[in-house]
Amino acid sequence: MPDQVYNEWINRVREATDIVAVVGQTVQLKRKGRKWWGLCPFHVEKTPSFSVDPDKQLFYCFGCHTGGTVFTFLERVEGKDFLTVVRELAERAAIPEPGRSPVRERAARERGRLEDILEWSWRFFTARLAEAGGADARAALAARGVEGGLAERFGLGYAPPGWDGLVRFLSSRGVEAEEMVTAGVAVRGQRGVYDRWRDRLMFPIRDSSGRVVGFGGRALREGQEPKYLNSPETPVFRKGQILFGLDLARAAWRQGRRPLLVEGYFDVVACHAAGLEQAVASLGTALTAEQARILARHATEVDLLYDADAAGQDAMRRAFPILAGAGLKVNRVTLPAGKDADECRREAGDAALAAAVEARESFLEGEVRRLAARVRAGLAERTQALAEVRTLWQVEQDPVRRDLALQRAAEAFRIEIPMLAHTFGRAQGGGRHTSGKFRHTMERVPRAAGGVPPQLVQLLALLMRFPDQIGVVQAALPGWSAGSPLARAVEALAADAGAGGLETAEEEVRNLLVAATTVTLPPLPAGMTLPDLARQYLQAALLEYVRARHQETVRRLAAGAGAGWEQEGKQWLDRKLELEAGIGRRRGEG
Template sequence: MKIPESAINEINNRIEIAEVIGRYLQLRRAGSKYVGLCPFHNEKTPSFSVDPDRRFWYCFGCKQGGNVFQFLMKMEGMGFPEAVRKLAEEAGVEIKWEADNFKQDTAKQRYLQLLDRVCKYYSHILFETGEGAPGREYLLQRRISKSVAEKFRLGFAPLNIAPLLKVVHEAGFSDEELVNCGIFVKKERGVRELLSGRLIFPITDFQGRVVAMGGRILGNGLPKYINSPETEIYSKRCHLYGLNVARGPISRENKAIVVEGYLDVISMHQIGFDCCVASLGTALTTEQAKLLKRYATQVILAYDGDSAGAKAIIKGNDVLEEEGLQVTTVVWPEGEDPDSMAARGRQAVEEVLKAKIGIVKFVIQRQLKLTDTTTPEGKENLVKLVLPFIEKIQDPVRRDAYVRELAYYSGFAESKLALYLRRRKHKIDYHPFPEFKAHTRLLNTEEKLFSLCTAHPEWLEQVKKIISPSLIGDEYMRHWFEKLWLLDKQDGPISVTELLGEGASEDDCAKLTEIMAYDRLDSNFEDAIQLASNIRNENLKKSLDRIKYQMFAKMASGNMAEDDPLYLEYMNLQKILRG
């Protein structure tokens, strides 16, 4: 497959790299760049940098970098063609593929297309046919409007699977692909639908692409819910139900409400809480925490009020705090959950949300119900249980506040609790306003000049009068100078994409972006000229040493004349070196 280089460059020039990356993580302006916490490794001090002028990103912590295409490839696990196609659609660039034998529809893309087609079929059944009447009646009973149901692409899987099979077969999909997508299972002859006779909840990725489905039985029967299994395109731990429609509100409000199930999310959206998502079960994962961290710093855990929900809140807090998120939780009235409370109306839910508490207070309140804290043993147990939660809180203000609260309930002196925390072996160091962490590797002269010339291609004309790529000593850098010399650009910085082209290795991306990330804020035209002169002079000195050795050999044999070409070359190089 060959993608025209002109198309790649046009996409790169139209797309704002900081805007694209900003959808995945929080960036803040730092001079001419943007910085943030790297999504590819755990860190507490920002070391991830985005250069909007030269359109590249680089992490000084894990030493990875690249252009906007490489970022999408790493974040989404997609190939280069898929990343180009996605950004081309966004940028409005039409791509004319240059190879007839390129198979554009990869297996993953076909599965996504198939699931989207099946989802549309189920939705048609729910809203436009008699077979979908049980589903419509159920939604009416749950006070879920058609607009909200359509927002989440709900559907209904009829008992008769023949029409669906006809639809997918006519579209060119096979029974094997239906099984691989997780919505059908094999039987001795043919396939069987996994979710027939159920209300369908499509599970999408954050972009809104259907990757799996869940189904709820209407009426009596077990199991109440069936979810499609993990597949090549779906891993339960990596998705949050409803994130595709909630990520905008979450980002605007800087908070996410996390509940347990599909209907919890839908019911919350029905009454206007559009920042609500579900963890597809009760066990929050690190991957889900990282997803939330892209859009907000605050998370409200609103799991059910039963014992399983309480345990999930405690475990979820650990995962979220580890990612540096601020966590609070709500305590629903006895016997209630988000879905049942939503049926009471927005005001009822708002009152519960306003009374949200921190995890430490939640644990204290729960322990007070389970333990007699009037005894010394009970007080000791309370302290031992709660202190580890306080320790995980990164904000020192919140940490101190909870120490005071624990002191109040336990009767222990606040100073002793604080001292105990400080003495713990694995205490957490917190920096409320972490400074951006740049690299410490010193670039050599050739690397510095390369970085300056990509930032200021208007200087290249004068630099070319001083050196040529042949004077670059490092073979790797000589390759990039040769590419730089071929570019004819004066209007703005040279981007990584213009240098890399298609098919660049991850190693090349990382090395090149590390060099281009060189801090050039205090550099000017004179610096670039001086660097070029230094490279030239270094080469001149090497040539002089070589010629001098040859001259001495001639002089020793008595063959050196005043007009000897070797002597004239030596004198000429001396003159150039002296300026």
């Protein structure tokens, strides 16, 4: 489709979307003045530096300098690509996409059809649970203390024992056999298709917006195998990308409750029954990085409540690096009774289960304690245990937890903290440092320049308000600045002076431009023209850039970089002196 039509469509969708409402689904926002504020979902913080500007329809974090439009926000938070995000918002706002290809039209229609089939299947299962034939399934639920309201909230159902109950029901609604197989609710056999689930308690699996995308069927009788039978992967059901209970838990997470990750469907239901509505489960498969990212989008911390047996504890140890890798602080819950949440609740009561969750401890610390108990078992065992601590320690991302674990390990293994820190640090290349009082014992690594260059931001702020000055600045840009963030940002502005440029700009440039929208410009100094001011801002931004580059070469040379860097360093030094002289001269004149 032509660019202009496409951009108009994007702008229409953006205008039709309330960024405060969209962001508010993930971040708790409070209004202060013209803007809304909350805790940034992109970095860990305790005081809000994340702002949403409803007038400009932009968000910006003053802590980590992430910013952009509602599209950028959803791209980051939901891990979807730009076009998918725009399309979803367009659908919500009922703004048709111009010239959508027939292939895409068909894919969307097919998806809608699958969703219908799953919805019908789900209604079929819930109706069967209520009938006489569903008595055993209802008894199984009652035995677990799952009362009517709860079964309804989860939309539980029952698949009857026959071979074709669902198939016939769907046929009567005009669903083709092939469609049933694609939706995963029927299986193709030698004599046509038959129901995938027979005589099973049915758990509908919903996506984050509450649509049924698949099912988990639990065996009701001894010897019925497998115990759990899930939907196969389909165009709408990707096991590794979904969490059971997500649609219900999100409300609790938004209220600030930590996600509680459990193992099975019944654990989630049991947690809800005990008032722990923040519980979700990975679908009988090992936790995936994508599932961890879903959690990380909504929270900074997660509590693990896995089965108390060896298999559950091992699964938890496998989950830890995946969750920590997604930037989450990981806690573990120790059950006072029973082997899982469901048993605990029935043996010790709802309050005991809730209290156990509240009393969670840092996963790393718990592991250090467990491993430290092996200290007295002899040298080989001790070395092995320490190696395990080190592995876990290196997985942990949270500096406070790392320090604490280091301290605990030092006590348990009787090694001086600096020595231990050094061992742990060197094993991973001396790269990461810990925070606080141990920092001095570790090799300090220069941080990447994460901050936004203030002079450049000021220049961009001026150009955004006075786009007619873009040409002035472009003409004054020295050749050597080509490719710098400065030149790229000016280029992006020249290509599209409006906010539309924000969407297409690469991330670094986009963050600069969004930062620029937050700057308040001082009034034009007396006796100065706008082009003068633009050029003055440019000189300051160039100097800022050149100084940073020069510093970089100096640092590299000090670290033993090759002769090429000497030449490079000299160039930046010359440019720096030249710019400094120029700015000094103008000051002298003024």
